[in-house]
Amino acid sequence: MTGFASGQQAVATAPTEGAPWKGAAPRIAVELRSVNSRFLDLSFRLPDELRAHEPALRELLTRQLKRGKVELRAYVEGRDEGALADPPPRVLQRMASLQDQVMAWLPDVRPLSVADVLRLSGGGQSNTAEGLGDTLLALAQQVLTDFMAARAREGVRLTELLLARLTELRRLAAEAQPLVPQVVQAQKERFLTRWNEALAGADAKVTPEAGQERALAEATAFAIRIDVAEELGRLAAHLDEIESVLKKGGDIGKRLDFLIQELHREANTLGSKSAALEMRRISVDMKVLIEQMREQVQNIE
Known part of the structure; x- marks a missing residue:
């Protein structure tokens, strides 16, 4: 899920031994950003004086983040590199x-x-290092809170977008529903016409009983191949489940991934089994919408 937050905070002076820095106290800056990823992938860009705090930062992030390629960058600003602190x-x-x-x-x-x-x-930096660590972790928590709030706002927008796609898919399914019996009847009539033509030109050795039995077998197999009522039923059930999951909230990203795969399978089967051009058009339109949903679902935890 994409997101960005940043913040700065001055490093607190040590309670003993006087001010640990010569001149003005430095500031720590933290940036937290993420892009889409199916899993949680953390990376840190820290200067040497902050490197020791990477495990604490990693623990802080993993407690609240579940998915995304996340980068945390921290650096110290406003420090006079030429000034040395007095050793205690x-x-x-x-x-x-x-x-x-x-x-x-x-x-x-x-x-x-x-x-x-x-x-x-x-260089008298034992207190300084402690001050850096305390400031860094406090600032990282603040930035993470802002980051989560930004992602929550984006989640609301993505939910609205996905619900709009669900409405479009339901409309397409409603268009396809009355076409099913029409397609089956039209193909049945075409099949019978061709079958009668084949019998008229067949060898006289083919008995009427054998011809009728073969015709029934072929008609049954053909009806199974072109009947998409079952696919439409499963597709409607998946749409209802996706809407329920979106409204429930929580850690729903991986479940939505699975449901989107199932949606795509039903829409693909709908197109492959359909004998009518109109039904195939509906299948293509469905797959376009489902692919748009798949791209957005990658943004959701």
């Missing part, structure tokens, strides 16, 4: 203590450089 004093104290212990045992070891301290302390 408690971290510096711990590193100094560890350095003294190591150098007591290994006096020839090189002391820590500034680059070593920043790398080992993460």
Whole structure:
């Protein structure tokens, strides 16, 4: 099902150790979009500092989404890459203590450089990473809520479109219904005419009883081949079921997929068994409508 939502939120400062960022706090931006797919296919585009939160984001999405090719993209905006955060004093104290212990045992070891301290302390970003994660998950939930609302609005529109197609299919079925006995009678008369012509030119060795028996067998087989009343009955039942499913709502996508396949099978059989051009036209019109419904059903969860 197609959909799109996005949002931005400033990263909260850490409650201790002062502000974790030099200058203005950065903002996290999240975009969520999806296109049609029969199954749920999730993909994530995250920067390195947000990569660790992918499992939590995946769990968040799978709780509410069932179908669609879904992409979540997140990035950090407004961050001054040249500004470094101050390492927390408690971290510096711990590193100094560890350095003294190591150098007591290994006096020839090189002391820590500034680059070593920043790398080992993460530049004071332990609180920052926590702030990024909390902000990211809260923002992702907000964007997902907007995303679901957008898809719900699209679902209402798709339901109206599908119900309109159902009305058209019922109209075509109503046109086909009175044609069934007419087609059977017309083909019966044509069959009898050709059969009598064949008997008139047949060898005299063919007895009337044998000819009558063969005629009955052929007429029965022919009537079965061209009678589409059963297909029209099943098609009407499928239309009623689709309408019921649409009005019920919920996770209906896969059930609609199956019902659309059944509709197409009945419409195809209707055309292949029909001996009249008008019935075949109705079958073609039905298949066009059903194919339009199939494309839209891919959008529904």
